[in-house]
Amino acid sequence: AQTVRLAVLPGDGIGPEVVAEGLKVLDVVAADLGLAVERTEYDLGARRWHATGETLPDSALEEIRGHDAILLGAVGDPGVPSGVLERGLLLRLRFELDQYVNLRPSRLLPGVASPLAEPGDIDLVVVREGTEGPYTGNGGALRVGTPHEVATEVSVNTAFGVERVVRDAFARAQARPRRKLTLLHKHNVLAYAGHLWRRTVEAVGAEHPDVAVDYAHVDAAMIYLVTDPARFDVVVTDNLFGDIVTDLAAAVTGGIGLAASGNVDPTRRSPSMFEPVHGSAPDIAGTGRADPTATVLSVAMLLEHLGHPDAAERVVRAVGDDLAARAGAGPRTTSETGDAIAAALA
Amino acid sequence: AQTVRLAVLPGDGIGPEVVAEGLKVLDVVAADLGLAVERTEYDLGARRWHATGETLPDSALEEIRGHDAILLGAVGDPGVPSGVLERGLLLRLRFELDQYVNLRPSRLLPGVASPLAEPGDIDLVVVREGTEGPYTGNGGALRVGTPHEVATEVSVNTAFGVERVVRDAFARAQARPRRKLTLLHKHNVLAYAGHLWRRTVEAVGAEHPDVAVDYAHVDAAMIYLVTDPARFDVVVTDNLFGDIVTDLAAAVTGGIGLAASGNVDPTRRSPSMFEPVHGSAPDIAGTGRADPTATVLSVAMLLEHLGHPDAAERVVRAVGDDLAARAGAGPRTTSETGDAIAAALA
Numbered sequence: 250a251q252t253v254r255l256a257v258l259p260g261d262g263i264g265p266e267v268v269a270e271g272l273k274v275l276d277v278v279a280a281d282l283g284l285a286v287e288r289t290e291y292d293l294g295a296r297r298w299h300a301t302g303e304t305l306p307d308s309a310l311e312e313i314r315g316h317d318a319i320l321l322g323a324v325g326d327p328g329v330p331s332g333v334l335e336r337g338l339l340l341r342l343r344f345e346l347d348q349y350v351n352l353r354p355s356r357l358l359p360g361v362a363s364p365l366a367e368p369g370d371i372d373l374v375v376v377r378e379g380t381e382g383p384y385t386g387n388g389g390a391l392r393v394g395t396p397h398e399v400a401t402e403v404s405v406n407t408a409f410g411v412e413r414v415v416r417d418a419f420a421r422a423q424a425r426p427r428r429k430l431t432l433l434h435k436h437n438v439l440a441y442a443g444h445l446w447r448r449t450v451e452a453v454g455a456e457h458p459d460v461a462v463d464y465a466h467v468d469a470a471m472i473y474l475v476t477d478p479a480r481f482d483v484v485v486t487d488n489l490f491g492d493i494v495t496d497l498a499a500a501v502t503g504g505i506g507l508a509a510s511g512n513v514d515p516t517r518r519s520p521s522m523f524e525p526v527h528g529s530a531p532d533i534a535g536t537g538r539a540d541p542t543a544t545v546l547s548v549a550m551l552l553e554h555l556g557h558p559d560a561a562e563r564v565v566r567a568v569g570d571d572l573a574a575r576a577g578a579g580p581r582t583t584s585e586t587g588d589a590i591a592a593a594l595a
Numbered sequence: 596a597q598t599v600r601l602a603v604l605p606g607d608g609i610g611p612e613v614v615a616e617g618l619k620v621l622d623v624v625a626a627d628l629g630l631a632v633e634r635t636e637y638d639l640g641a642r643r644w645h646a647t648g649e650t651l652p653d654s655a656l657e658e659i660r661g662h663d664a665i666l667l668g669a670v671g672d673p674g675v676p677s678g679v680l681e682r683g684l685l686l687r688l689r690f691e692l693d694q695y696v697n698l699r700p701s702r703l704l705p706g707v708a709s710p711l712a713e714p715g716d717i718d719l720v721v722v723r724e725g726t727e728g729p730y731t732g733n734g735g736a737l738r739v740g741t742p743h744e745v746a747t748e749v750s751v752n753t754a755f756g757v758e759r760v761v762r763d764a765f766a767r768a769q770a771r772p773r774r775k776l777t778l779l780h781k782h783n784v785l786a787y788a789g790h791l792w793r794r795t796v797e798a799v800g801a802e803h804p805d806v807a808v809d810y811a812h813v814d815a816a817m818i819y820l821v822t823d824p825a826r827f828d829v830v831v832t833d834n835l836f837g838d839i840v841t842d843l844a845a846a847v848t849g850g851i852g853l854a855a856s857g858n859v860d861p862t863r864r865s866p867s868m869f870e871p872v873h874g875s876a877p878d879i880a881g882t883g884r885a886d887p888t889a890t891v892l893s894v895a896m897l898l899e900h901l902g903h904p905d906a907a908e909r910v911v912r913a914v915g916d917d918l919a920a921r922a923g924a925g926p927r928t929t930s931e932t933g934d935a936i937a938a939a940l941a
């Protein structure tokens with residue numbers, strides 16, 4: 250039997266609540282597959298920071314590095330200054346573990362009400378670069394607090410970093426039925442970075458004659474995502490544009506409560522990390538109102554990454570059935586939803 | 596009688612077609628107001644570039660500088676390399692004329708079908724910074740075309756530049772019925788720039804106790820704009836976030852065919868420039884299918900800027916009536932729409 254060493258970071262707010270349901274579903278599927286899941290839980294996030302001032306101690310990072318995968322709930326609470334946990338924990342994990350493919354699928358599942366009047370058949374995946382761009386923290390500030398302050402943020406893009414994520418996106422496009430890849434950027438203004446991305450997509454595209462390639466400026470993509478989201482199949486883009494566009498893609502496919510993600514190191518040198526796109530939602534923590542569906546779908550991505558695509562697809566189908574069953578019914582608690590999906594899979 | 600020296604830059608594609616209708620409406624209103632509009636037309640854009648290699652000759656810039664305002668159609672065609680006209684003409688005008696307030700209102704007008712199932716009562720204005728941020732062209736590239744290429748883009752934010760646009764946004768919020776201002780940024784990741792923006796909004800906000808201030812991360816704003824756009828009143832943000840979010844705001848209020856904008860120098864040292872947000876749409880140029888509404892609404896913004904808010908409001912109302920009349924009717928040509936609005940105002 251395969252043994253999977255899973256690092257679990259429940260985090261703050263609704264994080265532990267949704268992670269519990271994700272693990273419930275994982276347990277059912279693992280039993281079925283004969284997978285032994287060895288979990289280690291890490292207490293990281295706002296609670297830890299308030300108690301000790303630590304975000305991600307080096308020792309915890311090194312331990313986490315020894316796992317096969319990571320499941321993260323959500324971190325943060327309003328008492329932690331902006332950026333502390335983002336830079337010190339979440340982005341540190343993505344960068345240190347070289348999770349350069351931030352994978353964010355958006356499908357309009359059965360039974361889900363889109364806020365769009367005519368959503369069409371949405372099934373896209375954004376391959377967001379995860380280790381470069383404006384997220385590198387390469388900025389600075391001068392004369393802070395004076396009328397002469399200058400604050401800069403530097404987007405760093407390397408041929409190495411762009412090529413590897415573009416290759417990953419093409420491989421995914423090649424494996425999907427529609428075989429379409431859209432580069433999303435703003436090369437008419439961000440010319441240096443834009444030209445690197447364009448040239449890379451052209452060069453890698455030449456090796457994939459089967460994949461139809463197009464381009465959209467990030468601003469125009471906003472319009473397409475509300476008027477014709479079905480036009481997108483695989484979208485490849487930088488770290489910041491990917492952050493923005495995936496929230497919109499989530500919004501038009503039923504909301505952030507359903508949006509799953511994987512921070513993937515395709516080389517498998519480091520563990521990949523799966524997490525719902527939503528935050529820790531302190532306002533509803535403890536009320537049982539959190540929807541664990543995004544975490545369950547993140548577990549499906551984890552299963553796929555571990556080499557179990559059929560099991561992953563079964564989870565997605567169970568979620569789809571559950572969403573259809575839920576439509577029009579009264580509100581459910583977090584654990585009722587987890588129970589329903591787990592029962593359907595048992 | 597007031598004389599207005601107007602520089603007209605019809606541009607390319609549908610630009611001249613929509614500008615003709617905008618001027619038609621302006622003529623009617625000007626006659627009514629006793630305004631003498633002296634127009635000078637400038638042949639700038641893709642056609643000029645193809646013919647002469649020029650984007651914005653210094654002499655043309657200096658002439659334009661001598662005007663009271665600018666009306667721009669749209670520039671560009673697929674034959675011009677990306678960035679040439681953007682950097683050399685459009686952004687050069689915005690930067691050289693120090694148009695630091697890029698004003699982009701979005702209202703859901705009567706008769707307009709939003710792509711949202713439940714749009715609510717949308718009436719927001721984005722105050723987009725126009726002369727800084729990632730738009731400064733302060734990037735570079737090293738070892739271009741090699742596997743060791745590094746391409747950077749630098750977002751430059753100054754206390755001077757941020758404060759003046761934040762002040763403008765607060766003044767606008769103060770003058771609107773809801774008195775609400777939302778800062779849109781991503782300060783949890785772009786910490787240097789983000790903190791400058793935050794501190795500035797706090798400081799200027801302290802001088803405006805009547806204005807309710809809140810904050811949204813740019814990614815979260817994507818969700819709000821499709822699920823609850825009515826929550827926004829005045830939104831202040833940087834050049835790039837403003838570019839992105841205004842296309843989404845346009846999309847949810849009937850599309851880019853209705854989106855007007857003003858590139859404003861509130862000090863009035865330089866002429867302000869009014870333009871539809873849409874592009875030159877070469878695919879429909881010459882077919883009579885271009886909707887001139889965004890240009891007519893840009894003319895309304897021009898009238899307001901010139902000190903004629905009542906006339907501006909009359910134009911907006913005429914557009915609203917026309918949109919309501921158009922709803923459900925067959926397609927109209929560009930000039931039929933201009934004629935209808937002009938007739939209603941005559």
Ligand SMILES: CC(C)[C@H](C(=O)O)[C@@H](O)C(=O)O
Nearest residue numbers: 335339340492526783784814
């Ligand atoms: C919390 C924040 C740092 C993060 C990001 O910007 O990547 C989040 O928005 C996300 O999309 O996972």
Ligand SMILES: CC(C)[C@H](C(=O)O)[C@@H](O)C(=O)O
Nearest residue numbers: 437438468681685686838872
């Ligand atoms: C054409 C381009 C340079 C421009 C911008 O990015 O500002 C456009 O998208 C706009 O919004 O006016």
